Amino acid sequence: MPMHQAKSLLLEPQIGGGYVRARNAKGSALQSATLFDGLVTVDHRRWACHEAELSWTAPQHVVILTERGATAKTHIRSSSTLSYQGRDRPGAISFVPAGVERRGYFLDADLIYTALWIDPSLTFPGCPRLAELPMRINGGDTVIHSLLCALSTEMAIGYTPETSYLEHLVALVGLRMGRTEAEETGRGRLGRPLLRRLADYIDTRIEGSISLTALARIAEMPVDTFARHFKAETGMAPYTFVIRRRVHCAENLLRNSTMPIASMALELGFSSQSHFTSTFKRITGTTPNAYRQQTSRILTTCS
Secondary structure: OOOOOOOEEEEOOOOOEEEEEEEOOEEEEEEEEEEOOOOEEEEEEEEEEEEEEEEEEOOOEEEEEEEEEEOOEEEEEEOOEEEEEEOOOOOOEEEEOOOOOEEEEEEEEEEEEEEEEEOOOOOOOOOOOHHHOOOEEEEOOHHHHHHHHHHHHHHHOOOOOOHHHHHHHHHHHHHHHOOOHHHHHOOOOOHHHHHHHHHHHHHHOOOOOOOHHHHHHHHOOOHHHHHHHHHHHHOOOHHHHHHHHHHHHHHHHHHHOOOOHHHHHHHOOOOOHHHHHHHHHHHHOOOHHHHHHHHHHHHHHHO
16 A cells, blocks of 8 residues: 655665655664574664555564554555554564565554564574464464563663573564464463472572473473463463572572672572672562671571
8 A cells, every 4th residue: 555655754674674664753762682692682662653654574583562552554465465454453463584575554653562583593492483484463462462561671670681581582482473273272280299390400400591491391391381381370480480499599598608699699590690689689679688687687686
């Protein structure tokens, strides 16, 4: 659908090649970061325009969550086939594989969105190849919605996700994009014995990288099925559970040893002392040093 040419502005896409022609366009970056050794980029921004059309191809896969706002009209085509005709809306999830041309038209757009760019070389065992998946426009997925909202919220308060967090997130997004209907409707429970085995596995490897794939293998479930059931039964994502186990171990060490905090951070698998301190404070409300001093005073008073 051609747009009116008067007072339009011709722009280049931020990633890849092509063009964006827009009228009364306004855009602002809210947060942006390149992570995972440059293989993942997170871009959280606002985009508004009266009318726009684009032709665009990128060398990376992209998953886009519309967090807030809407369009009056959205038309998207790929390979001359109408892929979507409707409106952008909050919660909509889109996916465009690397190298796939997307042509689009937007009317009265005012959106806040998060885009997760994934390098095609980044793969995980058991995950589908994103390059083999079809383009999807403005679908729905509550898991991907929660993951990307949490990621943009943490970045907004200055938290830089660590490698294992991104591994879990990207793996889950890939699995959700490639899930089959049978997997989506499958049922299963983890149960207390399995949860205990998972906790023991985490505790014995607390100082190293604990992959989502390894945890799902213990449960003998597909990764996204495992993650969904794990959160349903524990109230937290597997990665969050790993972090809380590390903090729990830290509390024991702070109460019962004189180990330096810098050594403790490495012992428990944190990337640095500052990362350990910020994570510990976020979960417990106090710093490791303050926690040690407080528990030491309590023990002295009780003795």
